[in-house]
Amino acid sequence: MYAQYRVKPNADSELRALAYLGAYRFNLFSNFTLYLRDPQHGDEIEQLDRRVFYGGRVSYRVLHRLGGARFETSVGADARSDDIHEELRTTQQREVLQVTRNDAVHETMGGLFVNEEVAPTDWLRFDLGGRADLVTFSVAKLASDDPNAPPGGVGAAQQLSPKASAIFTPVQTKATQWDLYVNYGNGFHSNDVRGAFASPGVTPLTRAIGAEVGSRARLFERWDLAVAFWQLDLDSETVWSGDQGTTEVGGATRRRGVEIETRYELTRWLAADLDLTFTHSALRANVGNGNGLALAPKQTWAGGLSARHELGPGTARAGLRVYGIGDRPASDDGALIAPASRSSICTQAIATTDWISRSTSRTCSTQCSVRHSSQPSVGCRASPRSELRFPQASRAAGTGAWHLRRRAVRPAANSSDARMSTTPRRTH
Numbered sequence: 001m002y003a004q005y006r007v008k009p010n011a012d013s014e015l016r017a018l019a020y021l022g023a024y025r026f027n028l029f030s031n032f033t034l035y036l037r038d039p040q041h042g043d044e045i046e047q048l049d050r051r052v053f054y055g056g057r058v059s060y061r062v063l064h065r066l067g068g069a070r071f072e073t074s075v076g077a078d079a080r081s082d083d084i085h086e087e088l089r090t091t092q093q094r095e096v097l098q099v100t101r102n103d104a105v106h107e108t109m110g111g112l113f114v115n116e117e118v119a120p121t122d123w124l125r126f127d128l129g130g131r132a133d134l135v136t137f138s139v140a141k142l143a144s145d146d147p148n149a150p151p152g153g154v155g156a157a158q159q160l161s162p163k164a165s166a167i168f169t170p171v172q173t174k175a176t177q178w179d180l181y182v183n184y185g186n187g188f189h190s191n192d193v194r195g196a197f198a199s200p201g202v203t204p205l206t207r208a209i210g211a212e213v214g215s216r217a218r219l220f221e222r223w224d225l226a227v228a229f230w231q232l233d234l235d236s237e238t239v240w241s242g243d244q245g246t247t248e249v250g251g252a253t254r255r256r257g258v259e260i261e262t263r264y265e266l267t268r269w270l271a272a273d274l275d276l277t278f279t280h281s282a283l284r285a286n287v288g289n290g291n292g293l294a295l296a297p298k299q300t301w302a303g304g305l306s307a308r309h310e311l312g313p314g315t316a317r318a319g320l321r322v323y324g325i326g327d328r329p330a331s332d333d334g335a336l337i338a339p340a341s342r343s344s345i346c347t348q349a350i351a352t353t354d355w356i357s358r359s360t361s362r363t364c365s366t367q368c369s370v371r372h373s374s375q376p377s378v379g380c381r382a383s384p385r386s387e388l389r390f391p392q393a394s395r396a397a398g399t400g401a402w403h404l405r406r407r408a409v410r411p412a413a414n415s416s417d418a419r420m421s422t423t424p425r426r427t428h
Contacts, residue, residue: 022052159186
């Protein structure tokens with residue numbers, strides 16, 4: 001659940017605040033090596049994750065004008081804490097045989113950001129920003145029957161992330177808006193902090209450097225089209241080890257690709273959208289590795305319908321989403337292929353209530369009826385903290401934390417999301 005507050009002291013400034021609290025339970029059973037380690041009971045394992053997370057963010061934006069130029073300054077801060085209980089168990093037919101690892105983890109991440117957007121004319125603007133992030137963490141090993149399990153401890157990591165963008169608008173009429181943009185920025189992805197105490201250790205925050213060139217247009221006041229060509233370099237990342245059926249720390253990687261997206265407003269309350277990505281991924285130390293990085297998707301797609309309708313004092317929203325992943329290499333040399341997954345379908349319902357004051361609002365949302373039908377033949381046995389990411393997850397190299405999806409928006413150094421695209425429409 002979350003609550004947000006917004007106030008506009010005057011027409012040229014705005015203060016926003018957000019606080020949230022959440023909890024989830026996660027259990028995953030898998031067996032990648034069958035009877036290799038335990039010929040009697042098999043190699044089935046269960047990963048368990050129980051966590052409570054909470055945090056918030058605050059930002060202030062002010063607009064200045066000097067002659068014909070416009071200056072928009074944004075500053076802010078955000079923080080999130082996770083209280084986590086994680087276990088790894090050996091199982092047989094989903095019955096627990098032994099608790100291999102039992103850890104208590106506390107992790108807090110906070111950041112400060114600043115952004116300056118300068119528009120000397122209506123058809124040209126520049127965006128400069130930066131962000132400072134700090135993560136602190138503690139790991140307590142409650143129990144372990146794994147002699148290779150890293151010990152517990154306390155640690156921290158930090159990073160500075162600059163970014164810059166330029167946006168050119170050659171056409172701007174009521175019926176047509178067209179933007180061309182280029183940007184460059186630093187970001188990061190986070191790793192399982194328990195790995196920071198392993199030997200060799202894992203970097204809690206791994207730097208990423210990204211660049212993007214793209215274009216977006218809005219036609220006939222209802223049709224959005226966008227295309228972006230991008231590149232992302234990661235200093236390191238966890239990669240798939242097919243022999244062990246698990247993940248391990250890998251070297252530096254490079255991803256290049258193109259993303260195409262469109263959205264069409266069918267009616268005033270109903271819209272359809274489609275997002276396609278095509279990606280080439282490789283280890284930078286071995287660029288001839290068969291055009292493969294194990295389990296890195298080459299094609300992804302997402303689309304659906306979204307509805308929005310005024311309902312009493314607030315707004316009702318609903319959606320139907322479809323997601324999918326194409327064939328991808330199951331080994332770095334591309335000799336093994338993980339077939340395309342069958343699309344996942346997600347339905348979503350959101351209720352929003354706006355209070356009487358136009359300058360303040362509170363929002364609550366809930367997601368329900370999620371059904372996943374994907375059946376990949378090759379999985380990823382990672383720690384409960386790890387996750388398999390779409391290519392967009394690690395290419396959103398802006399000035400904030402990394403998230404699973406990148407939606408093309410205006411430069412967002414003034415938010416906690418690290419988004420690279422610089423198109424004029426603000427979305428979340």
